Amino acid sequence: MKIGSAKKQVLQSIAGAFPCNALLHKWGMVSSAACALCGAQAETQSHIQCLCPALKDARIRAHHNLAHRLWKGISDASKKFHICVEQTVDGLRGLPQPEDQIKEWQQALDELTDVQLEVQEEDTEGIIQRKRPDAWAVSWGGRCLLIMEFTRPNDRGELSLHETDALKTARYTPLRDLLASLLPKWEVSILTFSLGIRGSYTPDRWTAQLNRLGLAGARVEKLMEGMVSQALTELTAIYSTRYAAIQHKKAQDE
Numbered sequence: 262m263k264i265g266s267a268k269k270q271v272l273q274s275i276a277g278a279f280p281c282n283a284l285l286h287k288w289g290m291v292s293s294a295a296c297a298l299c300g301a302q303a304e305t306q307s308h309i310q311c312l313c314p315a316l317k318d319a320r321i322r323a324h325h326n327l328a329h330r331l332w333k334g335i336s337d338a339s340k341k342f343h344i345c346v347e348q349t350v351d352g353l354r355g356l357p358q359p360e361d362q363i364k365e366w367q368q369a370l371d372e373l374t375d376v377q378l379e380v381q382e383e384d385t386e387g388i389i390q391r392k393r394p395d396a397w398a399v400s401w402g403g404r405c406l407l408i409m410e411f412t413r414p415n416d417r418g419e420l421s422l423h424e425t426d427a428l429k430t431a432r433y434t435p436l437r438d439l440l441a442s443l444l445p446k447w448e449v450s451i452l453t454f455s456l457g458i459r460g461s462y463t464p465d466r467w468t469a470q471l472n473r474l475g476l477a478g479a480r481v482e483k484l485m486e487g488m489v490s491q492a493l494t495e496l497t498a499i500y501s502t503r504y505a506a507i508q509h510k511k512a513q514d515e
Contacts, residue, residue, distance in 0.1 A: 267497040275459050279306045297507050307415040310458045319502040323495035328411040330491050332396050334484040339475035342398040349375050359401050369443035380432045404447045408433050416457025426453040458496055460489040
């Protein structure tokens with residue numbers, strides 16, 4: 262990265278030293294550790310990047326940008342799987358199917374509703390929402406259906422990415438089991454992809470899952486280089502959104 266504010270923010274974030282109010286208050290540089298946007302008791306780096314309700318739209322945008330890059334990278338490189346994003350039952354029903362599998366596939370989907378494709382998740386404001394998987398991967402020849410979920414968590418500790426993967430897997434396990442019962446001749450599995458706000462990831466897990474989707478060697482390395490770079494771009498974009506929101510709030514208060 263070129264020398265500038267974005268690079269400084271990335272280095273500060275990696276070091277856990279971004280000058281958020283909680284840290285500045287600890288250093289005696291501001292009178293309060295509270296978030297200037299939402300009033301939360303402590304504005305930490307994690308609060309800015311993962312929790313602040315005032316920055317929710319920016320976080321959703323960051324998630325979508327990263328997920329889109331991942332699904333497109335897999336779709337462009339994989340010859341084994343058809344990748345479809347955020348599909349409803351009707352969307353899955355409308356996928357192009359081999360003639361010898363149309364009856365099996367359609368009969369299985371006739372037993373599903375959109376509600377069954379969804380899980381309950383709590384957002385940053387404590388509101389329970391229903392959410393479908395981020396993407397699906399279908400291999401007609403291999404009779405394999407993969408439920409795929411991308412998450413951009415706070416990578417505060419060594420176990421945080423593993424905990425996120427475990428939580429997502431648990432949430433989608435009932436859906437996996439239901440689909441496996443409806444498609445007894447198919448393999449139905451869950452693939453979770455967690456990429457931390459500072460670009461950290463679990464190399465062995467990502468490599469194994471991308472291998473499973475038909476990517477290997479240089480293709481995996483290229484995709485992950487792009488994902489990490491995008492993660493750091495989104496990190497600084499959220500900081501920029503925060504700064505603009507604070508300036509706007511100050512102007513309104515004057």
